[in-house]
Amino acid sequence: MERPVPVPDAATAPYWAAANEGRFVMPRCTQCGRWHFYPRALCPHCSSEKLEWSDCSGRGTVYSYTVVHRAPSPAFAAELPYVVAIVEVEEGPRLMSSVVNCAPETVRIGMKVRAAFRRVADDTQLPVFEPA
């Protein structure tokens, strides 16, 4: 059974295209200068439509995490236990991701992490994080 793969839409295609090239990007408002995530039509801070995709540093900290012991579908069963985390990136926004390349029990809130990529399909890489 295949892992669920993100299906990009017009609003999110640049994010997934960048990830597939190994670049981690987020939307930034050119009016107020602030970043946000997830992508949306209007800046959540100032309601401007003037948004652009910008490269992020990829540096962040673990805001919260959970070690998953029960898979949502057979596609994830072989990976148990694994970490699902909310990472706060240096630019401000948070996003859900995984923390990889370390034992799940070593993950902590406040831990410094950096972006990495995991290939889940021929044309899709997921942004993930590893200890910095």
Added chain:
Amino acid sequence: MKLNAAIAGVGTSRVGQVADRSALQLQADAAQAALADAGLRMTDIDGLLTTPVRVEHWNMPCGVVANHLGVKASYLSTVDVAGASGCAMIHQAAMAVATGQASAVLCVAGQNLLTHGSRAKAVKSMAEGGSAHPQFEVPYGPIVPSLYALVAQRHMHEFGTTPGQMAEVAVTLRRHASLNPNAHKRELITVSDVLKSRMITTPLHILDCAIVSDGAAAAIVTSIERARDLKKRPVRLLGQGYGLRHSHIGEHVDLMSTGAVDSGRGAFKSAGLTPTDIDVAQIYDCFTITVIIELEDLGFCKKGEGGQFVEGGRIGIGGELPVTTHGGLLSGGHPGLGGGFFHVVEAVRQLRGEAAERQVRDAEVALVHGNGGVISIHCTIILGRG
């Protein structure tokens, strides 16, 4: 503003594993029970509210249910604010009655969620079709409890809340369910049972999570004058509020403050009451951590003190603030979106003094709180003896 509306009847179907009833049959059972409770007939009903179900595809659920029950409706709608739908249906029915669009609105929700699919199937359909963002969350493999586990872990980090305190919620609500003949899970459990139960997604064990059940609940809302002429003592809607801070947990600005702050503030303001006026609180309990955070955000204790608040029998029947006295989603029953409607039914029974062994003495004002998504969308209602 107080609306001229009251709850005149409530009812539930059998709850638990009810293999011999379809979703519509369960809803019909609950509706008939509510009609009998009020002393009304289906022909007296001219408004209908319901919620979507997960077990079947219903094109326009309110039309399917109204047609199945034979309701000739001058007002009907499908309410979907996820787990907050139970509370929201009461408020929306009250608005329909107060504006004269309908004279008696039947609110009904529920389904055969347990019988329809195995638990594994429910877990998968909730993870992929439920509260997780399809592009930005589902690919990382969270189950629905993981989304709440992220909240719980942060709460533990910021405030020192413990797994034992979360377990207290499960233990107390199971004790309440043991006093409810129609509850799904009635065998008593201990804190140690919860902590030793299977770890699902840290820090949540299986006994920190809501169960999956078959069942339906219903209520009838009419004007106060009409309700006074009916069989049972009316229960008034005193106030209500809504709140939304995020749609997905990964993007939440501050996980430690939820839309329950706003919905609670709105409800207390419209009712002209404060948390100290509440005699019994039917708090949405999809997970143990949910109850702790909602008690804080609704103002029953300070932020960060919810873990201590649920200890020492304070939220048990006979305690300072009895919480979710029918056993809730953790033990009473959880048939999906209709789950939160049992909290409303229980509040009405408490205010009428009909809760038998579960009765909270002198209960005159009840708060009911529903939350949906991942502690995302909230509706709080306050009910009082009419």
